[in-house]
Amino acid sequence: MLNITKMLLTVIFITTILTTTFGMTEIPLRVVVNGNKVSFPDAQPFIDENGRTQVPVRFVSEALGAKVDWDGDDKKVTLALNSRTVILTIGKRGYEINSQSYQMDTVAILQDSRTFVPIRFVSEALGASVVWDQATKSVYIKFDPSVPSAPLPTPLAGTVNYYDGIAFNNVTDVDEYGRITVEKSKEFLLKLANQLSFIKENGKYYIKCDYPEIPEGYEWSLGIRIHPKDGASIGYTPITRITDCKIPTDGSFKKEVTYFSNTSNIDFFTIAISINHIEMDNTGILDILYVADGSEKRVEFVPYTSLFPQEEYTDNFDFNRMFQWK
Structure with missing residues (x-):
């Protein structure tokens, strides 16, 4: 008899719980x-x-x-x-x-x-x-x-200043080594990427760039490499000894590209952008890949350490604005 009573009580309890649960509705916010x-x-x-x-x-x-x-x-x-x-x-x-x-x-x-x-x-x-x-x-x-x-x-703590619309706090946006933090670096790097383009004017090919302003004590690093379908690739950086391939690290520039008379011979482009502390390097690089026929493209932030995840921006990036050599 005791066992039957326990069973009945259990059934009643379960039935009550189920009835209450199914009778509940989510209250809207x-x-x-x-x-x-x-x-x-x-x-x-x-x-x-x-x-x-x-x-x-x-x-x-x-x-x-x-x-x-x-x-x-x-x-x-x-x-x-x-x-x-x-x-x-x-x-x-x-x-x-x-x-x-x-x-x-x-x-x-x-x-x-x-x-x-x-x-x-x-x-x-x-x-x-x-x-x-x-x-x-x-x-x-x-x-x-x-x-x-x-x-x-x-x-x-700190003071906020604006650099081409990007807010920068000289305390909270800096890591313990004086480098711009990973999150804030992404903002600056994407800003520069959106102000870099490969244009054609009067039958000539140019690399055009407007460097965003950055806080004192930091400098831009921009490396561009154009890979032909045959032959050696051509690199454009601020540190090359080849005058025709040297680009500045601030301000604006429009560099004529003289090594290619026909862009149909170009296979793909690679671009690396970072913002470096003058003594302590950077916290990550924005890596851009673009195959000339559009079959492959990528924009990805690669942090200096695996403690931070890589972040991809490919889907929202305007490749047509950047690559105008047709």
């Missing part, structure tokens, strides 16, 4: 601004892997009245409201408020061609107060432009 529930007609807010609520950046503009600008090349979103300007970069924990550097425990995200931002960090950075209600999965935001905003948090 709600965002409420000054008492008004915000409607998201298409892209919906969600909680990311760091436990932060991400919302479409358009919400910030419409609900808080902020001006939003998107830089697709550098993947940066800028939000301005009253006296505060907030800059976030997709995939980066570092962000800025009025040119001061701060750190989040999550990142802005590009998902389904939409930009999502962590609502707490953005709202508080713009001067609003934020409360999260776990029971109802609701974010309550209160913003009154007539009331003085809460003081900004203490910024990270």
